Amino acid sequence: MKAIAFPRAICYFTADFFRGRPSRRRSNALSKEGIRAMLKSFRERTKAILWIVVLAFVISIFALWGMDLRTPERSRGESDVVGSVDGEDISYQTYQNALNQLWTQMKEERGEEYEPSEIERNMLADQAWELAVQGRLMSEEIRKLDISVSDEELVAFLRKNPHPQLVKTFSDEEGQFDYQSYLRALADPEVDWTELERWGRAVIPEVKFQTYLLSQAHVPESDVLDRFKERTTTMRAQYVEIPVPAADPSAEVPEPELRALYEEKKEGFKEPAMRRIRVIEIEKKASPADDEDAAARLADIRAEIAGGSIDFATAAEENSDDGATASKGGDLGFIKQGSMDPEFDRVAFSLRPGEISEPFKSARGWHIVKLEERRTAQGAAEARVRHVLVEVEPGADTIDSLSTFIRRVTETIRDDGFEQAASKLSLPVREIEPFAQGMFVKDIGFVPRIVSFAFGNKAGSTSFPIETASTVYFVKVVEEIPERTRPFEDVRERLLADARLARADAAAKARADAARKDMIANGFEAGARAHGLDIQTTPQFKRMDQIPGVGGNTAFSTACWLLPLGAVSPPVKGQGRYHIIKLVERSELDVAAYGQARAGLVDEMRNEIASRFMANWYQGIRDKAKIEDLREKRLQ
Incomplete structure (x- = not known):
């Protein structure tokens, strides 16, 4: 098959993410040993780096959501495969690389301390699966089109588009990229750039292919004028x-x-197709020992405050599990008497200003409270308080015990069947009302992995353990209800x-x-x-x-x-x-204003058309592909 001839210009990235800026500033000089050390690190991270690059492009072009969202539970002996596209396996490592990169991006955007919700974790995992599928499909399309990379294209690409890791490496104290030092290192015959070449040869076909698709976007002048009129008339x-x-x-x-x-x-x-399931639920509950540990931890915190080694606000900021108030030194502001948990309310309104309570337990966990001041507002008693909350969570011993029990349940279901295992282990089984794909499951809530398993397997199938923040589920598909029209x-x-x-x-x-x-x-x-x-x-x-x-x-x-x-x-x-x-x-058309706005409107509309074109193109090849999602495998 003859290779497609692409203009050389489209071989270059235009995204700022990949563009270095030449600088006259003095950079941190790199010795050959330093470059070799950097390349060793580069080689170790090549697989992840390739995914970083692919994700940087694919995420911006496709807005694809759906399906199951979390990394599946994996047991020893399972195949290192999470799915396939047209018979080509998607490895667990490929999927995990994509998931790790999405996780890193979220942390960069929201801070290292940010903890995503259950729904966000689900969404990240589903995006990672979709990206793995995209990678397979796009690689196949590139292969079919016989898109090649010449040595000249590779050199021009690497010169103009230094890898992000290299941009950091060749930057000075002020963070300015030293482009000339980078070019000198590229030209140094004693430096082995094999991994960089491999990266370039992997990325350039992706860029060529996507640029080729995007070049199909055409914006008629009449559409541009209509957009301007809509916004200004x-x-x-x-x-x-x-x-x-x-x-x-x-x-x-x-x-x-x-x-x-x-x-x-x-x-x-x-009415859409529905599924009826039954579930075994094992709650991830803290033990009495965990409760004692939480109370003891809070007692230690109070002792530090009383001893003067730390003030209350700092103790709350460093130790409180209340995400809404920890950063404010535990300050709850003024609370009305009777508005809080009964025990919290009783303790808070029994203190004198400046007094700190002994540890006490509410529905949320263990607290200590400091009363700052009292007042009466509109006839109601109010108190301004700070608090430190220590939630009671399963400790290491409890988790180990739970894990052992989950393994026992898994093995018993495998050996004896779902209902028999529940009876043998005295576990209640719940019948769940029929639900449609993509919907909340009554009495369970939004657990996409359960929905994915139910719709991805036949009646009689039983899942491996499906874990959420608070519960571990075993699911059996009881009935596949086909789509129907209401009479x-x-x-x-x-x-x-x-x-x-x-x-x-x-x-x-x-x-x-x-x-x-x-x-x-x-x-x-x-x-x-x-x-x-x-x-x-x-x-x-x-x-x-x-x-x-x-x-x-x-x-x-x-x-x-x-x-x-x-x-x-x-x-x-x-x-x-x-x-x-x-x-x-x-109003009349302002011709001069249109002339000034036209270029920006063309770019905006071209991007919109390109995004729709790419999404439609991808959905078209995805619909034709045979995609198997094995993240939720059957236990039986």
Whole structure:
């Protein structure tokens, strides 16, 4: 297959993430030994680096979400494969590399101390899976197109696009990249740049391929002009409102009319495929020993405060498990008596200003409280307090014990079956109401791994343990419920209500049509008077504005946009009413302003088109691919 000829210019990254800036500043001089040490580190991180680069491009182009989200539980003896694309395996390491990089990006954005929620962890893991799938599909497309990398392209790419790690290495004390030192190192024959070359040869085809796809984006001049007009053209309109009356609840609707309405709306009565499961739940509960440890830890903190080695605010900042107040030195502000946990409330309002309580337990864990001041506001007693919270969490011994028990449950289910294992180990089994894909599971909540397993396996399948922050689940798929259309009898009352509402709407529409006919024949004002309609006038507005008195009615704005100046619109449907509109003012095109804004609009629209094109292209090849997600494997 003949290789595609790409202009050399597209071989270069344009993202600032990859662009170094030449500098005249003195850099930290690198010895050959230093470069070799750096390259050793570079070689060790090559796999992760390749994913960093791929992610930097793919994440920005595709906004793909879905499926199961967390790294699966893996036991000894399992294959090091998390899935496949068209028969090509995706290794656990590839998936984990993507997940680690996404995790690192989140930490960089939100701080090292940030702890993502259960939902965020799920989303990260699903993104990592999707990126692994993308990598496989894009590699196959590149192979089919026979995209190659010449030595000249490689050299030009490496010269103009130093790897981010090398940008840091060749930067001075002030963080300025020393481009000339980088070029001299590249030209040094004694330095082995094999790993850098391997990185470049892996990345350049990706860049060529994506740039080729993005180059398909074309923005017609008429679309650019329309975008400018939408954002700058101001309008003013007169209008009348014709309200839709309430539906008559006693109105009779013939059965054939209801049947016809059912056929018309039948698509909307489809219910998605559902699954019914039963689960064994093992709660991750702290032990009495964990409770004692938490109380002892808090007693030690209080002793340090009392001994003067640390003040209360610092102790809270360094030790409190209350994320909302720790950074504020545990300050809860003023609390009203009776507004907190009963025990917290009792202790806080029993203290004297400046006094620190003994450790006590609430529903959240163990606390110590310091009363700062009291006051009475609007007849209610209030206290300004600080607190240190130590939550009671499973300790190492408890976790080890739980892990041992989970292994025992796993083995018993494998040997004896789901129900028999539950009976043998005295574990309750819960029947869960049917649920659709992508939905919350009643009595369990948002646990995408459970949904993914249920929809990825046949009835009778049992999962490996699925862990959340508070619970470990074993899941058995009991029933696969296919998609269905609700029968006429089930939706008859809804159809009857819709038919009555449609009659009320038709009456309002007929009144609006009659009013408009008079407005055209006798003038807008005279027609409105003849039908007892009040004329209202909008302030100046643009097409995408919220219009006072009208709101965000897109149909109203669109009608004004399309109307000739002075023309009267047909009835325009709004929320519970019809509008008849007369456009009375429209601003002229500012040609000079358009000339200034045009380039920016073209770039903006090209990016939008390119993003849609890339997403549609990717979805197209993804839909054709055979993708197997094995992250949630069956136990039975």
